[in-house]
Amino acid sequence: MDPAEVEFLAEKEMVKIIPNFSLDKIYLIGGDLGPFNPGLPVEVPVWLALNLKQRQKCRIVPPEWMDTDKLEEIREQERKLDTFTPIPSLYYMELTKLLLNHSADNIPKADEIRTLVKDIWDTRVAKLRLSADSFISQQEAHAQLDNLTLMEINTTRSFLLDSLNYMYKLRSNLQPGRSQDY
C-alpha cells in the first residue's frame, strides 16, 4: 500500500469544525452532513474540513487527543512499556500531518504537538523493528502485535513480507535433495 492511500483512508475520520456560512443538510453517499450554521460546531470528515479551511469557510477545532499534556503522557507510557500502548486515534500520524499543515493557526502549540507526535511515532516504529528482528532470529511461526496503526504496519509490510519470502526460499534450498548441480 502507498502511504498516500493510507492518508486517503485517514481522511474519512470525523473532525469538528466551526463554519462561517450556512447550508442545509447535504446528503452524500457516505452519510448525511450538516446542517451548517455560522458559529455552531459540526462534525465533518477531514477531507471536507480541509477543503472548507482552504476556502476560508471554517475554523478547525483540534481533536481532544491533540493536546500537549495528553500526548506527553502517551509518550511516557510508550517509552516505559515494551508492548504498544493503545492510542486515541488509529490515524494519529496522518491526522497530525494534515491538520498541522493546513490549519496550524487554529491549533495551539502546534510545534510542540508536532515534536511529541514524532517522538511517539519513533518509539513505536523502533519497537516494531525490534519485534520483527526477534521474530526472525528466533524463527517463530506466528506473532501477535496489538494496538498497531495502519500507517505503522504499512512501513514494514512490504519489506517484512518480501524478506520472509526470500528467507523461506533460501531455507528450503538448504534442505538435502534440493541442491542444484551446475
Add this chain to the structure above:
Amino acid sequence: MFVTDIRKEFYDVVVNQRVALFVSPDIDALCACKVLQALFHCDQVQYTLVPVAGWQDLGTAFMEHKDLYINCSNVDLLETLQPEEDSVFFICDTHRPVDVVNVYNDTQIKLLIKQDDDLGVPSYDDIFRDDEEDEEEGEDSGNESDGSAEPSGKRRRYDECVCVCRREILFDYEQYEFHGTSAALVMFELAWVMSKDTKDMLWWSVIGVTDQWVHDKIPHMKYVTDIATLQRHVSRHNHRNEDEENSLSIDCMRITFEYDLRLVLYQHWSLYESICNSCYTSCSFKLWSINGQKKLQEFLADMGLPLKQVRQKFNSMDMAIKENLREVIEESANKFSMKDIRVQTFAVHFGFKNRFLASDVVHAAAALLENVEKDETPADNFIKALDCLSRSNLERLHLGIDLAKRKLKAIQQTVASCICTNLILSQGPFLYCHLLEGTPDVKLFSKPLALTLLCKYLLKAFVCSTRNKRCKILPLIMAAPLDVEKGTVIVLGIPPESETSDKKNFFGRAFEKAAESTSSRTLHDHFDTSVIELKMEDRGKFLDALITLLS
C-alpha cells in the same frame, strides 16, 4: 462610472460569471491580481488570466466575457476595443487622470477606484454640454456638431467658445499623469469588507504599496498614509492570533512593522555592497568619485564596523554588530547629512530562516518580470514573477533576489560612468541622456521598470554632483536602445527631482504632441504614457520638437 459599494456592485456580480483578467506588467498589478485570484479560488470563480504589455496586446487578447482590467486604463476603452453591448468592464487602475468617457459611462464601464483620491474630474456639464445641445437637434453625441441646421451667428460663436473652454478644461485635466491608491490595496479592502482577508493578502497589498514607493510613483506623504492604513490591518491580524497565551506555530506567517534602513536588499547581501548600490547612500556619498569612497570608509570607521565584517554576507555578521545596527547607522548617517536613512516599512517572517522586507520582494519580483537573460516570452516572465510572490516558491524568490542584485550593480555602474563622462546634457528645458549600444548591461535597460530606476538614480546623482543651480530643477529624458535590428530606442521622461514633489509627469502629452508635429515614427504602446518607442533616425527632430514645445 465609479463603483460605490465594491462588494455588491463588483464582487457579487462577478462571482457567478466567467471572468477575463487582464493584468499589466507591474508589481502593484501583480499583487492585486494575486489577492483577487485568492478570492476567486475561495469562491470557485472561473477566470482567465491574461498578461498584457501594452495597448496592442490588450486589443489582441480581448475576449467576450465579463472583463476585469487591472492597472491599465486611462484611455477611452470603448473606442479602442469596440466591445459588445453586454460586456462589462471593471477597471482597477492607479494611473490618473482617468479618462472622462470612462468616468461618465454609466453602463459598460465601472471604475474600482477610491473616490477620496484627489481626482479632480471635471464636472459633466463642463465637458459634455455640447452633446446636450446636439441631442436637442437630433444629432449623435459627438465632439462638434455636424450642423445640419444652420446655427445662427451668435450660437456659432457660443459653440466655439464652449468648445475652446472644454478643450482647455480637458487639457488641464489630462496634462499631468500621476498615480493614485495602489490597486492591491483596493483589492485587499474588498477582501476585508467580505471578511475574507488573510495574512497572505495583507502581505501582497503591502508589496503593492511598497512597489509604488520604490519606483517613485507616489509622493512620500501618500506612502506614509497608506502605510498607516496597512499598519492598522497588521495589528488587527497580529492580535487575532496572539491573544491566547499559546503562541503561534513558527511556520505561520508573521508580518511586523519595521522602521528599517533604506539599504536595498541588505539582509540578503553584504552591508558594504548594499550601501554601495543603494540610490540614497550612493548619491549622498557620491560614490562614483574617489572622495566619495573615502567618505564611505570614514562612515564605516565612524560606526566602528570592521571592513572584514561589513563585506561578509549579512547573515554571517557578528551578532554583536547586528543587534544595534539600525540605531548605530542612523546616528552616523545623521553626521553625514543623511537624515532619512530609515523608512517605515513591513517585514514578513515565516519558518526559521525566512525573513524578507517588502522592498526586497519588490526588487526580486521586478527583476524576474523583466528578466532578459534567457529567451523567454514576457508572459513566462509574468507567470514567474507572479509565482515568486507565494510563500511556497522560495527558490524563485531567491533567484529574483540574485537577479535584482545584478540589476542594481549594473545601474550603479552605468550611473557612475554617465556622471564621470558627462553623458547628461542640458537641452534647455530638460536634461537628456542617451545610452549607447555598447554600454555594458544595456539590454537590462530596454525594459520600462529597470529604465525608470536607472533614470531616477541618474537624476538624483546628477543633482548631487552638479554645481549649476538651474540644472537641479530640470526634468530628465532618457533614451536606451530597445531593438538593434529594428533600430528603435525606448524613451522615458521623469519629472524633476525635488523633496516635496507630487510626482506629476507631463511627458505623456508632450511626447504625443512632439511626435505629431514632426511625424516621427513612435509607438505609444505602454500603459505609462511617459514611456514610448521611437525610431533611431527620428530622434533628432523629435528632441528638437520637444525643446520648442517645452520652452
